[in-house]
Amino acid sequence: MSNTITSLASTLTQSVDAVQKGIVETQTQLASGNATLNAAETGVVSRMTAQVAGYGSVTKNLTDAGSAIDVAQSALTSISTIMSQLQGLATQASSAGFASTDRDSLNLTFQNLTNQIQQLVTSASVNGANLLNTDFGLQVTTGIDGTPDSQTQVNATNVGELVTALKQLLITGMQITDQTFAATNLTTPVSTIVGSAIGTVAGAVNNSTVTAPIVTFPAAGLKAGDSYSITINTPSPVTITLAVTSDMTAAQLATAFSAYISSGTATTYGNFTGTSPATTTSVSGSALTLTATGATSASTATFTNPASSQTQTITLPTTSMAQGNSLTIGNLTFTAGPGPGTTAAGISPSQVSAAFANYINNGVQPDPSIGTFTTTTSAVAQVQTITFRDLAIGDSFSAGGLTFTATATTTAAQLSTAFLAKIGNSDSLSQYGTWSGSKVGGLGAAVSAGGSTTSIAWSYSAAGGQLTNLLTTGTTSTGLASYTLSGQSAVAVPSTITKIGMNANTGTKITGGSAYGVSATVTSSNTFSLTTIDPLTTGSDPGGIALLSQNSNTTTRNTLTFTNTNLLAGTANLFPGDSVTINGLTFTASQTTTPQQVLDAFKNVINSGDTDNLYGSFANTDVNGGSLTGKVSEFTNYFTAIDLGNNVLAIDNKPGNTSTTPPTIAWNTQNAAIANANKATQVITGQIDTVSTAQASLAAATAGIQAQLNNATNIKNGMQKTIDAIANIDPTALQANLQQLNTQQSVDYYLVSQMNTAAAAILSIFR
Numbered sequence: 001m002s003n004t005i006t007s008l009a010s011t012l013t014q015s016v017d018a019v020q021k022g023i024v025e026t027q028t029q030l031a032s033g034n035a036t037l038n039a040a041e042t043g044v045v046s047r048m049t050a051q052v053a054g055y056g057s058v059t060k061n062l063t064d065a066g067s068a069i070d071v072a073q074s075a076l077t078s079i080s081t082i083m084s085q086l087q088g089l090a091t092q093a094s095s096a097g098f099a100s101t102d103r104d105s106l107n108l109t110f111q112n113l114t115n116q117i118q119q120l121v122t123s124a125s126v127n128g129a130n131l132l133n134t135d136f137g138l139q140v141t142t143g144i145d146g147t148p149d150s151q152t153q154v155n156a157t158n159v160g161e162l163v164t165a166l167k168q169l170l171i172t173g174m175q176i177t178d179q180t181f182a183a184t185n186l187t188t189p190v191s192t193i194v195g196s197a198i199g200t201v202a203g204a205v206n207n208s209t210v211t212a213p214i215v216t217f218p219a220a221g222l223k224a225g226d227s228y229s230i231t232i233n234t235p236s237p238v239t240i241t242l243a244v245t246s247d248m249t250a251a252q253l254a255t256a257f258s259a260y261i262s263s264g265t266a267t268t269y270g271n272f273t274g275t276s277p278a279t280t281t282s283v284s285g286s287a288l289t290l291t292a293t294g295a296t297s298a299s300t301a302t303f304t305n306p307a308s309s310q311t312q313t314i315t316l317p318t319t320s321m322a323q324g325n326s327l328t329i330g331n332l333t334f335t336a337g338p339g340p341g342t343t344a345a346g347i348s349p350s351q352v353s354a355a356f357a358n359y360i361n362n363g364v365q366p367d368p369s370i371g372t373f374t375t376t377t378s379a380v381a382q383v384q385t386i387t388f389r390d391l392a393i394g395d396s397f398s399a400g401g402l403t404f405t406a407t408a409t410t411t412a413a414q415l416s417t418a419f420l421a422k423i424g425n426s427d428s429l430s431q432y433g434t435w436s437g438s439k440v441g442g443l444g445a446a447v448s449a450g451g452s453t454t455s456i457a458w459s460y461s462a463a464g465g466q467l468t469n470l471l472t473t474g475t476t477s478t479g480l481a482s483y484t485l486s487g488q489s490a491v492a493v494p495s496t497i498t499k500i501g502m503n504a505n506t507g508t509k510i511t512g513g514s515a516y517g518v519s520a521t522v523t524s525s526n527t528f529s530l531t532t533i534d535p536l537t538t539g540s541d542p543g544g545i546a547l548l549s550q551n552s553n554t555t556t557r558n559t560l561t562f563t564n565t566n567l568l569a570g571t572a573n574l575f576p577g578d579s580v581t582i583n584g585l586t587f588t589a590s591q592t593t594t595p596q597q598v599l600d601a602f603k604n605v606i607n608s609g610d611t612d613n614l615y616g617s618f619a620n621t622d623v624n625g626g627s628l629t630g631k632v633s634e635f636t637n638y639f640t641a642i643d644l645g646n647n648v649l650a651i652d653n654k655p656g657n658t659s660t661t662p663p664t665i666a667w668n669t670q671n672a673a674i675a676n677a678n679k680a681t682q683v684i685t686g687q688i689d690t691v692s693t694a695q696a697s698l699a700a701a702t703a704g705i706q707a708q709l710n711n712a713t714n715i716k717n718g719m720q721k722t723i724d725a726i727a728n729i730d731p732t733a734l735q736a737n738l739q740q741l742n743t744q745q746s747v748d749y750y751l752v753s754q755m756n757t758a759a760a761a762i763l764s765i766f767r
Contacts, residue, residue: 069131106172386455423445558652
């Protein structure tokens with residue numbers, strides 16, 4: 001009996017707990033509005049929620065794409081309307097009886113409409129997406145699986161290219177505008193130069209004692225190609241000269257001279273001439289003390305040292321430089337431009353000075369209307385000739401940082417061939433020996449020297465013309481040429497040095513922004529100073545200064561512009577039968593002729609009397625009559641023609657021609673106008689078809705995008721409903737369930753009470 005009561009009590013207790021738990025869960029769900037999910041349900045909701053977010057992005061992409069298509073479609077509709085107007089204008093202008101002034105007015109309207117199309121193209125953009133000015137279109141994400149199938153391409157129509165083509169169209173012929181300008185006298189004499197001479201300069205010789213003059217060498221040392229001489233005025237004067245073949249410091253100069261003066265010892269840096277007096281010397285840094293008995297204070301030292309700079313003042317004329325005038329300094333030539341705009345005032349001295357200073361110091365070319373700088377010398381290079389010798393096994397030969405060690409008997413020709421191959425290709429090997437070392441920086445190509453089989457010519461270069469002898473004979477530094485016989489000391493190999501090109505040691509090399517030791521400063525309105533390391537002399541020789549006046553005494557400039565005055569873009573042409581007349585000289589085109597070709601034809605006639613032309617023929621159509629030859633002579637005697645660029649021809653009066661009357665100009669471009677208008681009609685017709693095709697393509701794209709948008713929206717909404725069904729509560733059902741649980745709880749409490757009463761009665765009986 002006791003077990004039965006215990007079992008019943010346990011069952012009732014469990015029922016009470018379960019009901020209580022159900023009541024709590026139901027009340028919690030009612031309070032939060034969310035269903036209580038198990039692990040499986042939570043996983044489903046999380047996965048589907050992410051998919052809903054993905055389809056949300058898809059629908060936004062599709063909506064944005066639809067907006068971009070709508071904007072592009074609207075713009076194309078407007079563009080199509082405008083192009084129909086353009087087609088009508090071109091058709092109207094193609095009439096042979098249309099007056100040229102009316103056609104010009106139509107052309108202006110034509111160009112304005114073209115600009116409207118360009119504005120429509122530019123503004124047809126949504127969030128940076130523009131389907132009318134690109135070749136790539138839009139790629140729209142229509143799914144969430146990341147596969148190519150979930151990407152849709154919306155094709156674009158590059159109407160921007162159509163606009164470019166439209167802007168090249170004309171519905172009028174070529175016209176010419178003319179202007180006349182007064183000009184200053186452009187006579188330009190050769191400039192004067194004020195500056196220090198350079199060449200033999202007194203060295204620093206201090207007579208501290210009568211018998212011990214001191215020579216102090218240049219602090220900058222000497223470069224290869226320089227020379228330095230010392231004359232010792234003993235009772236029998238002796239002059240010793242060192243021709244430097246490799247850069248030397250001041251201390252090295254002092255040591256070298258000391259050794260030669262005292263014992264006749266040569267130096268690896270150059271070649272001495274003059275007899276050694278075998279007198280005592282001493283060296284302290286860059287100072288050489290001569291202690292020769294009998295040496296007097298009259299002892300002198302002279303040197304030629306291009307590293308000593310000079311400052312020269314270039315004085316320009318106070319008048320301007322005409323177009324074509326040039327100023328040459330060393331290897332640098334400035335050629336004057338036409339001047340800003342179409343003015344004939346020339347290039348002022350201050351503009352010339354500023355242009356030189358900016359180019360020399362900064363390497364910046366001036367505006368082409370001011371002028372242009374050109375250089376006329378080749379890059380600096382040095383070639384050294386090395387002659388090889390036969391090698392036995394174990395012998396070696398070194399040059400330029402490369403060392404060849406023979407593993408077999410090697411002839412001089414074979415060694416030369418091996419070096420040529422190695423210099424040209426660092427990976428090259430030889431069957432006669434092995435390589436070590438690496439080529440010294442700056443060394444370049446090598447070739448057989450003068451066809452020799454045993455000598456090579458090896459070149460190298462350095463910026464700014466500062467050359468160092470990388471192959472100087474000797475054995476004490478990397479790169480020197482020498483050979484070593486097995487078991488013996490290294491032996492120096494003589495090397496002939498030849499310099500090629502103009503550089504700081506052989507002539508002024510002024511290359512904008514990179515010249516060594518060259519600078520310029522504007523000093524006044526018509527002068528600028530030039531600091532160089534080479535002598536500059538007046539004249540036209542290399543390294544000198546020359547100012548050339550090609551167009552002097554110009555008093556009047558007439559400019560003719562071969563184009564269309566109403567033209568916003570594009571280029572007009574002459575067609576067969578069209579003509580241009582200047583002062584009775586008529587050019588009639590025999591084939592399609594560009595404005596530049598017409599300009600060149602007149603320029604050639606005016607400057608050289610040449611009437612032969614591939615594109616047409618000349619005739620004298622002057623109302624006063626006369627021959628073509630006479631009319632051409634009239635031009636060549638009184639005018640000079642200059643091409644100012646941009647289809648502008650300047651006709652300058654020659655000296656003695658003081659007329660300021662502009663040339664009389666006439667033209668007949670009826671054929672060109674009709675041809676241009678017909679061409680425009682054809683092009684526009686094709687472009688209208690292109691726009692129509694683009695509209696159809698975008699309409700199809702709109703339908704496709706809308707269908708995909710509907711599909712994505714439906715999928716998204718369906719998933720959301722599934723999520724809501726799992727995760728959301730049904731309040732009515734929960735309230736009913738809560739009521740049932742409360743009822744069950746009351747029943748359970750009643751049964752517990754009855755069980756307790758029964759248990760007490762039974763217990764009483766037993767007692």
